[in-house]
Amino acid sequence: MGKVGLRSLAVFFAALFVATMWPVYPLVSRVRPFLFGLPFSLVYVLGLSLVAFVALLWYDWQTPNDDAS
Amino acid sequence: MAPWIIVLLVTVGYLAASLVVGLLSGRSASRGTEGYVAGDRQLGFVVLYFVLGASIFSAFSFLGGPGWAYSRGAAAFYIISYTSLGLVPMYFFGPRVARLGRRFGYVTQAELFAHRYHSRYISAVLAAISLIAFVPYLMLQMRGAGYVFSVVTEGRMPVWAGAGVTYGVVLLYVFRSGVMGVAWTNTFQGILMMALAWGLGLYLPRALHGGIGPMFEQIAEAAPAMLAAPGLDAAGAPWTWGGYSSAIAISVFGFSVWPHYFMKIYTAESIATLRKTVVFYPTFAFFLLPILLIGFSGVLAFPGVTPVDTILPTIVTSLGLPAVVVGLFCAGALAASMSSGDAIVHAAGAVAIKDGCRTLIHPSISDADETRLIRWTVVAIGAVAYYFAIYSEVSLVLLLLLSYGFIAQIFPALIAALYWRRSTPTGVIAGLAAGCLVTIAWNLVPAWQWQLVHPGVWGLGANVIVLVAGSLATEPMDPAHVETFVP
Numbered sequence: 001m002g003k004v005g006l007r008s009l010a011v012f013f014a015a016l017f018v019a020t021m022w023p024v025y026p027l028v029s030r031v032r033p034f035l036f037g038l039p040f041s042l043v044y045v046l047g048l049s050l051v052a053f054v055a056l057l058w059y060d061w062q063t064p065n066d067d068a069s
Numbered sequence: 070m071a072p073w074i075i076v077l078l079v080t081v082g083y084l085a086a087s088l089v090v091g092l093l094s095g096r097s098a099s100r101g102t103e104g105y106v107a108g109d110r111q112l113g114f115v116v117l118y119f120v121l122g123a124s125i126f127s128a129f130s131f132l133g134g135p136g137w138a139y140s141r142g143a144a145a146f147y148i149i150s151y152t153s154l155g156l157v158p159m160y161f162f163g164p165r166v167a168r169l170g171r172r173f174g175y176v177t178q179a180e181l182f183a184h185r186y187h188s189r190y191i192s193a194v195l196a197a198i199s200l201i202a203f204v205p206y207l208m209l210q211m212r213g214a215g216y217v218f219s220v221v222t223e224g225r226m227p228v229w230a231g232a233g234v235t236y237g238v239v240l241l242y243v244f245r246s247g248v249m250g251v252a253w254t255n256t257f258q259g260i261l262m263m264a265l266a267w268g269l270g271l272y273l274p275r276a277l278h279g280g281i282g283p284m285f286e287q288i289a290e291a292a293p294a295m296l297a298a299p300g301l302d303a304a305g306a307p308w309t310w311g312g313y314s315s316a317i318a319i320s321v322f323g324f325s326v327w328p329h330y331f332m333k334i335y336t337a338e339s340i341a342t343l344r345k346t347v348v349f350y351p352t353f354a355f356f357l358l359p360i361l362l363i364g365f366s367g368v369l370a371f372p373g374v375t376p377v378d379t380i381l382p383t384i385v386t387s388l389g390l391p392a393v394v395v396g397l398f399c400a401g402a403l404a405a406s407m408s409s410g411d412a413i414v415h416a417a418g419a420v421a422i423k424d425g426c427r428t429l430i431h432p433s434i435s436d437a438d439e440t441r442l443i444r445w446t447v448v449a450i451g452a453v454a455y456y457f458a459i460y461s462e463v464s465l466v467l468l469l470l471l472s473y474g475f476i477a478q479i480f481p482a483l484i485a486a487l488y489w490r491r492s493t494p495t496g497v498i499a500g501l502a503a504g505c506l507v508t509i510a511w512n513l514v515p516a517w518q519w520q521l522v523h524p525g526v527w528g529l530g531a532n533v534i535v536l537v538a539g540s541l542a543t544e545p546m547d548p549a550h551v552e553t554f555v556p
Contacts (some may be wrong), residue, residue, distance in 0.1 A: 006161065013157050017321060020150040021314035029143070029298040031289050037282030039289065039296040044113075044144045049153035049354040056160060056348040065341045 009059050016055075019048055071390040076221050076350020079396025081304060083261075083403065086237050086253050091242025091411075094253035098246070101436045104417045105175040105247035105443060107335040112252055117346045120252045120333055122353045123259035123408035127206075130360060131262065131405030132213055138364025142288075143359050144308050147316045153354035154317075155324030158480075159439035160347045162325075162487050163334050167343055169554065170335040178479070179424035185486045185554045186494035186546070190429045194501055195479065196424035199328045200450075202476045203417045205468035207450070208458035210410035211236055215459070217402045220382050227427045229459045234404055238283050239411045240451045243418075244444050248336060251411045258404035263356050265401035273366040281362060289369055295368060302521070311520025319525040323477035329416035339534025414454070418447035431499055444491045471512060472524030478504035485540070490555045492536065500536030504528040 018024055029041045036043070100113075112120070130148065137145035166181060175181050178199075183192040211232040218231025240251040271281075278284035288295055295301065299313035319546075337343035339393065367380045371387070374380050385398045390473035422443045427434055435440070478501050485492035504525075511517050511524030 010161060013154070017154055017317075018247045019153065021317050022310040025298055025312060025314075031293055031296045033283065034285060037280065037285060039143075039285055041143055042298050044145060045149050045298075046355070046358065049149060049351050052157065053349070053351040056157070056351070060160075060344055060348045063341075 001055060005059070005063070009055070013052070016048060016052055022043065071286035072225050072395070073221065073225070073285060075392035076396040076399060077226075079393055080218070080221050080399045080403065083400035084235065084381070087192075087257065087404075087407065088238050088242060090257050091238075091250040092245050094249045095242075095246025098249045100440065102423070102440045103174070103176060104249075105440050106415075106423070107170075108252060109246045110171065110336060111338050112333075112336040112342070113239040113338055114342050114345050114349075116252045116256050116296060117333065117337055117342060118261040118349055119256040119326060120336075121156065121330060121346060121350060122356075123255035123262065123404075124330065124412050125357070126354055127210060127405055128410035130267075130357065131402055132216075132359065132378045132381055135364030135367070135381045136376070138361040139367045139374070139380040140377040141302065142292070142300040142365075142368075143298040144300030144302070144313060145364065146298055146300070147313055148355055148361070149354045150317050151324060152357055154321050154350040155474045156330075156347050156350040157325075158321075159325045159330075159334065160344060160355040162483065163343050163347060164340045165487055166334050167337055167340055176324070176332065176335055177419055177423045178328045179246045179420065179428075181357040182486060183424075183428065183481065184549075186549075188494040188498070191422045191494060191498055192428040194498055195328075196420050196428075198280070198475050198479065198501070198505065199420045199424075200417060202327075202472040203329075203413050203420075204450070204454050204457070205472050206456070207410055207413050207462075209469065210406040210413070211455055211458040214403055214410075217382075217406070218397050220386065221396070221399045232455060232458060235407060236410065236451055236455060237250045239407050239414065240448055243411050243415050244449050247444075251415050254337070254411060255408045258342070258408040262401050262404050262408070265397060266356060266363075269385070269398065269424045270362040273363055276388065277366050277370040277384075284362075287364060291369060295365075311522040315521075315523035315526045319473055319477050319523045319529075322480040322529065323473050323525070326479040326483055327476055328420055329412045332416055332419070339377070344445065391548065414447055414451050417445045421446050421450065426480075471508065474508035474512070474523065474528055475505055477525045477527055478508070478532050481529065481536055485536055487554060489540075490548070490551050491540055491545055493540045493543045493546060495537045496538070496540030499539040500532045503535040504532030507531040532548070 025044070026055065028044050031039045033040055098108050103109055134145065134148060137148070169175065169181060173184060175184070179192040179195040183189055214235035215228030215232030218226045218234065219228050222235060242254060255299065274281045274284040278287060285296065294307065299310050301309040302308040302312065334343060335345070363381055363384070367374065367384050371380065371383060374383050385395055422439060425443065427439060482497045482501055485497060505528065508524045508528035511527050
């Protein structure tokens with residue numbers, strides 16, 4: 001993956017960081033619809049956490065053990 | 070047997086188990102500073118995962134998290150956001166820091182900065198910032214532990230005695246076993262806390278409302294403002310997006326550079342282990358979900374509970390649960406306090422001696438003397454924090470606000486150290502000083518508040534400007550030396 005891949009990952013997480021707060025989160029912060037019994041505003045936050053985990057897992061799986069600094 | 074005695078026995082049993090695990094685990098590390106502070110750089114994935122994860126289950130999250138959800142609703146969602154993203158920066162800088170640590174023998178955060186910038190003053194500044202930030206957190210954990218014992222014994226055991234017993238156990242295993250004691254007790258405590266959090270988080274909504282879905286439906290009808298971010302402020306009025314967003318920002322920037330987290334980079338057995346630990350860390354956000362469910366379950370069932378941080382013990386002791394279950398809850402609350410407190414007091418001892426005493430006063434101290442000094446400093450810092458936790462009237466709220474604001478100021482300095490060749494010691498020290506001063510000023514002058522933005526955010530702005538300007542205005546460092554840190 002190299003430096004380009006790592007920079008792309010950094011940009012991706014910067015976008016994810018912004019998605020957790022103003023001005024993105026207010027666009028989707030609403031009570032309904034309920035999903036899995038949870039309000040949508042909470043499902044959205046949990047969804048971003050899942051995306052963060054899957055993105056890191058996928059990147060790490062693609063990356064050889066001896067680089068990434 | 071009276072129920073409170075059964076509860077107390079379960080709680081004391083947990084403390085005894087923690088002590089045994091903590092004392093036995095120290096046998097596997099060498100006797101020098103590298104063994105006591107960095108565990109001989111041999112921690113594997115599971116232990117490292119729980120060491121970093123259990124620290125997030127502090128007294129704040131185990132008692133304060135439900136309190137936030139109970140009183141401020143969706144404002145508490147920020148805790149999930151910063152937990153899922155807080156350690157991600159370590160995926161980028163962690164491997165480089167770990168390699169430098171192995172190559173040059175670092176065990177503390179400031180050793181990296183002092184070497185990078187050839188400056189013992191940076192080491193002293195970082196030691197001061199770390200200790201100022203550590204002590205209020207340690208005080209909070211101690212007060213939490215004392216409160217748990219007071220509840221367990223129905224007021225028969227005062228807060229000072231409960232905090233004293235709990236932190237007597239913590240100091241014993243940290244003194245004896247160092248980071249290995251912290252690591253293995255955190256693994257034990259982390260598993261206990263997760264089981265309890267999910268058990269209570271699923272049981273309470275069902276017992277009080279018929280399930281999680283019905284619970285949120287009822288809250289949506291009665292108090293819809295509780296379920297949409299940014300939720301409510303401490304007074305029950307709508308919170309601002311500035312307050313919500315800056316709480317996430319300051320937490321994410323500060324999270325990975327807290328010295329007791331950062332120092333765990335040096336304990337990983339390999340770069341792959343460190344990376345895998347960071348990869349799996351966002352899963353802890355899902356372990357915090359039940360903590361919030363517990364708080365939401367009390368919104369309609371237990372209105373008007375004050376202080377709000379007592380909502381969890383209030384619910385648990387009001388439902389007529391078996392004494393053993395109540396005892397396990399108390400053990401979980403103690404585990405939350407101890408799993409953060411032990412890591413903090415251990416790191417504080419190492420920082421005070423390695424970055425303060427050794428750098429400024431006694432550079433030629435032997436490894437054995439240094440380790441001995443760190444052990445006794447752990448005890449001394451624990452005693453000072455205990456004194457202030459029990460006898461001081463100082464406002465913890467202000468100190469905690471300052472703590473995170475201060476720690477976040479280390480983030481720009483770290484990025485500059487590892488990624489900006491042109492940064493200089495003068496620029497970094499001036500940036501840190503400017504950031505901390507602005508954070509203090511914005512805390513002390515309410516008229517300067519805007520949209521309830523966290524004061525540390527203004528500090529970060531000042532820090533970055535002064536760091537860049539100060540570095541560009543001073544002589545660049547030797548490129549050959551900088552190449553080691555910024556390849």
